[in-house]
Amino acid sequence: MRYKKKASRMMAVSTLLATTVLAGEAQAGLLKEVQERDTLRCGVSSDKAGFSYLTDDGEWAGLDVDLCRAVAAAVLGDAAKVEYVVTTAKNRFTALASGEVDVLSRSTTWTASRDANLGADFTTPWFFDGQGFMTHAEYGIDSVEGLDGAVFCLSPGTTSEQNLEDYFGRRGLTYEAVVIEKSTELYGAFQQGRCDAITNDVTGLAARRTLFSDPEAFTLLPEVISKEPLGAYVPQGDAQWRDIVTWTAFALMNAEELGVTSQNAEELREDGKRPQVARLLGSDGKIGERFGLSNDWAYRAIVQVGNYAEVFERNVGAETPLKFERGHNRLWTDGGLLYPAPIR
Template sequence: MRARGWVSCGVNPGLPGFAFADDRGAWRGFDVDICRAVAAATLGDAKAVRFTPVDAADRFAALRGGRIDVLARNTSWTLARDTGEGVDFAAVTYFDGQGFLAPKALNLTSADELNGARICVQHATASEANVEDYFRTRGLKYTPVVTKTEAEARAVYQSEGCDAFTADVSALASARSVMNSPNAHVILPTVISKEPLAPVVRQDDPVWTDIVRWTVYSLILAEEVGVSSKTADELAKSSSDPRVRRLLGAEGDFGAPMGLKPDFAYQAILQVGAYDEIFARNVGAQSALKLERGHNALWNAAQPGLLYAPPAR
């Protein structure tokens, strides 16, 4: 990566809020920003990253084959993937769960009311197996309408080729935001799985795994200790808080074991932002998705979530 001058990042071909190319061809989104933060930490430049759209079916092959250095594509951390795909999951960036999108006019209150329904689901995803488990466990029947991509599933659902659409709740919120009449559809309250989404790397380079992992954790720690892209520069010079000083490279050299500069986390935070900034602008209050922090709130927030990073010391 240093020799060629950029990080190669595999992303979803088009999932608004998480990874999509805008009208000018520039990539934007939550997962895109995670990749930019990794580039800033590794190469000192958040712009030193190139994005490769990868489908669900070939994402791990693209990673193993060396076409990409890191996969940041709404990918759930599961036992089978972690132990059987020759990859490592660096750190959870988004705690999600699988849900169902249905027409508001149906007045559904639970996924159990979908007995006998046609359900759109994307092929080669955890969602495909989860929905089968859910209906089978409850003795309910459904007809899967399997599509190759999320965009295709959304299109089939909008054309009434299926009665409901199942995917991670974040993906459903993304899909609804670009539908013809977003307010005509609701995400049902039923959540049928745990989906910890995490960037993925090959298993053959433990130092690279550490770099991606500690870039993510640095973004989370930044929010926890009150550092943002706007305050990082001043705090690096003036803060007396040892947690802040260590995080920003003003005290100690925690980058050395990974072959990075002492200010690797500072560069990621300064150029891309702390976790709360990345969340807000892409999927939270400042975005079209308006997702609540929920499980993705800090462990010590007023309304605690699951977000937690080991200490930088």
């Protein structure tokens, strides 16, 4: 009896090993390609202050850019090994499905139709947003109802376009659309008065407004009309790659939850006192290897990019021109929506 039990357990182990090996063989996907190329190609937006923009030193920076950097640190050991590919809202999914980019990290909302149709798989929300409205301050409008009959500047291929149609349609409000693909031209047209209003993710509106020559001349209205869970998409059907991008985002959130920062990660990794921290930083367990990475994958991302709080504060927090509050983007332990699955 005892012998039998042992034999069946041995069989279970060998089946498990075979499955693991098979999974390993099936893994000749994007991870291998990115490692061989030694560069991550990340699809981003341009001119979005705090999220994805070129600094005066010609470096890419922002909250969306930091996700690309974290993945490069986890996969290639170096946050700088990223080639940034500027995409528009309209061409972003083609860039992903055609293999032009390995990851799309550009204020893209997770929706059912995108997950189902566009050759893309969503990873996990990186920033919870909602759709808002901006108009010319001189109109003296204080709510969306005041925009009945307005001309809107719209970005094609966005959820903003669809939500506007729903929201206005349901209320019997009307609008005219001026559709412009490139964001700089879109916001330029709005500033020049070609449209009465513009609608997009609230953060997008606020971010672009900081770049206006006269930000005070434009008002953000109070209504937020939709849920916009933004995060990275990867090409469809590469489970290993999707896991890597998803868990890199979770790693930075877990780091915040556990009090691990870019500054103390090295020390905490060596002291090994807390099992959760040791697993996250790779001083215990082989989680990195299971993803096809080295066990210090998360450690490298945290040291080079910071935990989620560091990323948030550096790019869009109180000390930046955007001065965003954490709001929905607080950890669940602080009443927010960030609930990173456990690394164990």
